[in-house]
Amino acid sequence: MSGLDRVVKPKTKRSKRFQEHREPKLNENIKNAMLIKGGNANNTVTQALKDIYAIKKPYAVLYKKKNMTRPFEDQTSLEFFAKKSDCSLFIFGSHNKKRPNDLIFGRMYDYHVLDMIELGVEKYVSLKEIKNCKCPEGTKPLLIFAGDAFEMSEDYRRLKSLFIDFFRGPTVSGVRLAGLEHVLHFTAVDGKVFMRSYKVLMKKSGCRTPRIELEEMGPSFDFVVRRTHLASDDLFKLSLKQPKALKAKKKKNISHDAFGTKFGRIHMQKQDLSKLQTRKMKGLKKRPSDTMEAEDEPITSTKKVKQN
Template structure:
């Protein structure tokens, strides 16, 4: 399994089997550095496919919204890891923006009574008389009733190590750069106070001083008008 994971550069895998001891068995897992990190075995007790629901389906490639219900997903360690694994499986590619019309699928996972119920819904946008549409959910399949059988989980240290993001992938924060609600980029420039007396201006013949011309200081002219008159 690790060989094929490295060969195909795949970090997630799923394996289905059926035998007398473990009927309708499903194993999902993931890799870290091309070695098995987590594996969770689920038993399928009930299944309804897409053909069992006679309604319209969502478009292929739609990004689903994931909902997890039940205290076990927050309290039990196995269910916590299963929740994290399911998010890796169904979250899809990372995108900066999603339009409202593109939110078509809801995947709902509920943990109750030692079982895990998975339901798939299509989002219907109805007229509401205002700008925000009214939302309705219509089950479109597939649906599963799982039971948690066996787990093979990584240690806490290895799990924390797998969560570390490489420095090369971290977005560097750009100082003094901001954007407004319309996406326009603004930059702030910090400059020292300029001395206008040393400012280089364009040289013109009319501004040149003639020989023998005496420079008059404004302060001295105001303080001693007689002296300025004599000059």
């Protein structure tokens, strides 16, 4: 049994609470991210990690020391750090002659690497270089994806899912209009991915709904996709599995149309239409002679008899 899989029985109440916090739940905790520098990270990669950490706070951990590891060759170090810091998302930044300004986005499943996509930074503008107002810490961003590549290519489809996982923030039941302050825009064109960050400005429009303007806030990235390490379809499907308690129970005899209108089917006993009250008119009023004729008619049966 490895050190990562060894179960330690808690000795104090504090350690017991710590282990209970990490146990599986119906509603899981917010996904935290760890940002790690490689052994040869330059100033561009270091500043890029700091800017992404500023967007992701407070659901992120920034490692300041350099770590000599290569995620595509050996993933044990990342899995160790993920279990230590309780993070299911990570970014590993490095720089070398073959792959300059390198950022590896990835996610974990059960503290094991699920997906990894390596992105090269071709152009980068930091938060400090753009002299505009910034969004407060912990703001939930709006995510916008443009480009056919996000729907046609499997690598870009997983990259889109990875970006959503990384930047979506906490799950909320509702957002007020003033809380929509941050927009992250991703565009996939000609084998490149452009990431832009905007602050939402609400101007007067003369009516109740404000006029919306976007002001670039930073950081700004021009990515190029390099290497990928994607999970198999079976493992990816297993990672998306939800407990039965969270699935909505199907209600019988209820349906919805294309416009969301709710229809219900009810079951009633067979009605006797002869006793149905119709409009009171002299022409529809039954005469005593009609009643007598109905009583004198012989009763016939329509039951079919099987013949040999």
